[in-house]
Amino acid sequence: MESELERLRKKVENFPSASAYNRLAELVRSSGDDVGAEQACRRCIKEFPRNGQAYVILAEIELGAGRKAEAVKHLLSATERDSRSYTAHNLLAEHYIAERQIDQALAHLRHILTFKANDPAILQRIEQLRPAGADSAVARPAVAPRPPTAAPGITAPARTAQPGTASHAASRLTGLAALCAESGVRGALVADARGRVVTSAGLAPDVEDLLAGLAAEITGAAVRALEAAGTPRLGVWSLTAAQGQIFAFRREGDYTVVALTESGVRPAMLELRARQALHDLGAA
Amino acid sequence: MQEILVQLNRVRGVGGSLLVSGEGLTVASALREGLDETQLAATVGEVIDHGQRLCQHLALGAPRQLQAGSEQGSLLLAAAGNGWLVVIVDPAANLALLQLETKPFIERLAQRLSL
Numbered sequence: 001m002e003s004e005l006e007r008l009r010k011k012v013e014n015f016p017s018a019s020a021y022n023r024l025a026e027l028v029r030s031s032g033d034d035v036g037a038e039q040a041c042r043r044c045i046k047e048f049p050r051n052g053q054a055y056v057i058l059a060e061i062e063l064g065a066g067r068k069a070e071a072v073k074h075l076l077s078a079t080e081r082d083s084r085s086y087t088a089h090n091l092l093a094e095h096y097i098a099e100r101q102i103d104q105a106l107a108h109l110r111h112i113l114t115f116k117a118n119d120p121a122i123l124q125r126i127e128q129l130r131p132a133g134a135d136s137a138v139a140r141p142a143v144a145p146r147p148p149t150a151a152p153g154i155t156a157p158a159r160t161a162q163p164g165t166a167s168h169a170a171s172r173l174t175g176l177a178a179l180c181a182e183s184g185v186r187g188a189l190v191a192d193a194r195g196r197v198v199t200s201a202g203l204a205p206d207v208e209d210l211l212a213g214l215a216a217e218i219t220g221a222a223v224r225a226l227e228a229a230g231t232p233r234l235g236v237w238s239l240t241a242a243q244g245q246i247f248a249f250r251r252e253g254d255y256t257v258v259a260l261t262e263s264g265v266r267p268a269m270l271e272l273r274a275r276q277a278l279h280d281l282g283a284a
Numbered sequence: 285m286q287e288i289l290v291q292l293n294r295v296r297g298v299g300g301s302l303l304v305s306g307e308g309l310t311v312a313s314a315l316r317e318g319l320d321e322t323q324l325a326a327t328v329g330e331v332i333d334h335g336q337r338l339c340q341h342l343a344l345g346a347p348r349q350l351q352a353g354s355e356q357g358s359l360l361l362a363a364a365g366n367g368w369l370v371v372i373v374d375p376a377a378n379l380a381l382l383q384l385e386t387k388p389f390i391e392r393l394a395q396r397l398s399l
Contacts, residue, residue, distance in 0.1 A: 118341070210338075215338070218334045221331040221334055222331050222352035224327040225324065225352060226352055226359060228323045228324040229357070233355060234352055235355065236353045237352040238350070239335050239338065239339070240348050240349040240350075241339045241348060242344065242348065244345075246338065
């Protein structure tokens with residue numbers, strides 16, 4: 001251990017790199033020297049400000065010392081620099097759970113699923129949070145945990161989550177239910193601009209989280225691609241694969257209806273139903 | 285391949301075309317002046333990458349086509365062998381007809397890419 005520490009210390013002095021600093025900070029911390037580890041992290045951040053891992057290690061040290069506010073700030077910095085930092089998103093989720101900000105926690109957990117789909121720990125945590133999230137302003141309602149299904153199939157009745165009255169909820173069900181009643185539609189959901197599920201029908205919970213998260217990423221990338229092509233203002237996108245299709249109907253800045261269908265389904269009627277679903281939701 | 289794209293651009297409703305690798309690198313380009321092919325290829329690569337991940341996770345098989353539309357036109361991305369053909373589509377174009385007309389071009393490009 002000591003020789004490795006010495007080697008890394010020499011390396012960061014003579015040939016500094018972000019990975020060497022990170023490894024050094026982790027080793028120093030594992031030897032019980034939190035102050036030394038923090039110094040290594042801060043030097044790394046100073047020399048390699050784009051490196052996200054140093055922020056994560058620093059935040060872990062700060063959490064251990066009870067300096068929550070600083071830790072959260074550094075975890076957010078880590079996710080800005082590395083949007084696929086599992087540890088940073090997971091620690092932020094746990095922080096928000098402790099603060100009873102369930103919607104924020106779910107957003108970070110669902111984001112993890114966009115780059116680590118079907119992660120059992122994250123899926124389980126999301127399931128655990130759903131009942132607690134029912135009281136939240138933007139989280140979804142309580143549902144009984146269900147085992148993930150291997151393929152996206154028709155598994156669940158429509159359910160809703162956005163705040164609103166019972167009559168609003170009923171109209172939302174009508175909108176998506178009408179879409180799902182179209183021939184070849186396996187399921188559909190409405191997601192907000194950040195890829196969070198607002199309401200869904202016919203999709204297993206793990207599928208809807210994944211579909212909403214990745215659909216939001218495709219939407220973002222498609223917006224940029226259309227801008228680069230000189231045709232901005234994305235309204236709809238579709239993806240055709242060997243064993244199915246995905247359609248996304250978007251209202252700018254607000255909500256997107258995403259439908260998972262069999263191959264060969266025509267989009268015209270789906271778009272009509274999707275617009276109706278958005279209208280029922282109050283977004284159109 | 286450049287020649288194939290130039291011919292494709294003569295089809296009614298096509299406002300430019302580009303052939304990119306799966307990683308979003310330009311293979312051949314026939315875009316109108318003023319468009320940044322590197323930026324378009326990179327953003328298209330991003331769309332393809334996310335699309336492939338989504339198809340993989342949902343067990344939908346390999347993605348064959350992606351389309352993104354706005355009121356001012358649309359982008360048609362079609363798998364062509366190891367690459368992707370990107371077609372900028374005019375807003376007034378008949379998309380169904382255009383999809384049919386691009387098929388032979390896709391096949392020719394796929395053949396060239398497999399050489």
